[in-house]
Amino acid sequence: MKNHFENAGGANLKERLQNDNVFVKQQILSLSTLTGISSRKGLEKAIVSENQIVNVVSNSYGHLPNEKFFYEVEAKLIDAGIEYVTRSINRDNRSFAVDYILSDERWIVNVKNGYDRLRPMLRFTNSYDGSCRTSGHFGFFREVCTNGLHTAHAKVGFSVKHRGDIIQAVIPEIGELVQKFINNEFYSLHQKFEVLAERPIRDLKKFVKVTAEYFKLFQFECSEKNPESSLNARTVLDTIQNEAWLLNTKPNFWLGYNAFNALLHGKLKRTFEAQSNLDGRIFEHLISK
Numbered sequence: 001m002k003n004h005f006e007n008a009g010g011a012n013l014k015e016r017l018q019n020d021n022v023f024v025k026q027q028i029l030s031l032s033t034l035t036g037i038s039s040r041k042g043l044e045k046a047i048v049s050e051n052q053i054v055n056v057v058s059n060s061y062g063h064l065p066n067e068k069f070f071y072e073v074e075a076k077l078i079d080a081g082i083e084y085v086t087r088s089i090n091r092d093n094r095s096f097a098v099d100y101i102l103s104d105e106r107w108i109v110n111v112k113n114g115y116d117r118l119r120p121m122l123r124f125t126n127s128y129d130g131s132c133r134t135s136g137h138f139g140f141f142r143e144v145c146t147n148g149l150h151t152a153h154a155k156v157g158f159s160v161k162h163r164g165d166i167i168q169a170v171i172p173e174i175g176e177l178v179q180k181f182i183n184n185e186f187y188s189l190h191q192k193f194e195v196l197a198e199r200p201i202r203d204l205k206k207f208v209k210v211t212a213e214y215f216k217l218f219q220f221e222c223s224e225k226n227p228e229s230s231l232n233a234r235t236v237l238d239t240i241q242n243e244a245w246l247l248n249t250k251p252n253f254w255l256g257y258n259a260f261n262a263l264l265h266g267k268l269k270r271t272f273e274a275q276s277n278l279d280g281r282i283f284e285h286l287i288s289k
Contacts, residue, residue: 016146017085017086017087017146018087018089019086020088020090022070022089023066023067023070024049024066025049026049026050027048028057028063034046034048034053041058042058043058044059045165047063047128047129049094049128050093052093054093054094054128054129055128055129061165062160062165062167063166063167064126064134064160064169066126068166069126069134070098070124073098073171073174074100076171076172076174079175080173080174080175082102082178083103084100085103086098086101087101087148094127094128095126095127095129095131095271095272096125096126096127097125097272098123098124099121099122099139099141100121100124101119101141102119102120102122102178107119107186109193111190111197111254112194112247112254115246115247115248116142116144116254117143118141118142118149118190118193119140120181120186121138121148122139122156123138123148123272123276124136132272132273134169135155135273136171138155138185138186139152142258144243144247145243145258145262147258147261147266150276150280151283151284152189154180154184154185156177158170158171158172192283192287193254195287196257197253199253199289200251200253201240201252201256204237204251205220205229205237208233208237211260211285211286212232215278215285218232218268219232219233220233221233232268235259235267236260239262240255240259256286257282260282264278264282
């Protein structure tokens with residue numbers, strides 16, 4: 001991916017970001033030709049990614065290669081004069097996400113003490129196995145731990161053009177969408193982040209246990225016979241405590257939300273869409289407390 005952003009939250013940001021290759025070798029082929037066996041109606045073609053069949057589809061299915069999607073997004077950002085750095089995720093050559101972290105210094109917001117900096121971000125997803133919808137939405141990039149927040153509701157709508165088996169994404173002018181997001185939802189959500197940051201966690205273990213159990217994220221104890229905190233529970237607890245020390249503050253709901261967010265997007269096995277939806281639900285749950 002092209003990177004147009006040299007310094008966000010430290011000169012080594014690029015090195016700290018995950019940047020998988022999302023432009024894998026792919027093609028759509030006749031299933032009967034591949035197998036030598038006739039296929040029933042509706043299962044005529046196979047999507048092959050890096051020499052592995054990842055999906056079986058009908059003759060009418062429109063395949064969208066990553067090159068025709070992510071490059072089109074980048075072209076729109078460049079045409080709008082928007083500087084960015086990318087983070088790209090490739091899951092088994094089947095599903096893909098690219099975050100475009102916007103670098104304009106005017107768009108940075110700080111939470112609580114000024115050390116916790118957020119930037120607007122756009123996430124676009126595509127899949128060859130049908131595990132997630134081809135979509136785009138706004139979010140936030142948090143510099144202190146390089147995690148993305150998917151609490152925003154603003155979407156990036158687009159249409160597609162069919163060219164036989166292959167479809168081309170038609171991306172709208174992103175510049176206007178970005179400015180609208182900055183002027184509205186970006187700053188209104190920032191105020192909610194501040195509310196969470198002012199809300200202290202009185203009992204850290206209870207907070208993690210109750211939240212994890214409410215959303216059925218993981219079991220807090222190792223087992224019924226072993227009451228010690230599980231690995232996932234310890235990860236969330238340690239993240240909250242480490243960030244509180246790093247930011248010179250006490251554990252609060254903002255740090256709690258981000259700790260669950262980091263585990264959700266970094267370790268727990270969910271589709272990109274499921275992760276984003278659960279991210280938003282956790283946020284709304286904590287802001288309502």
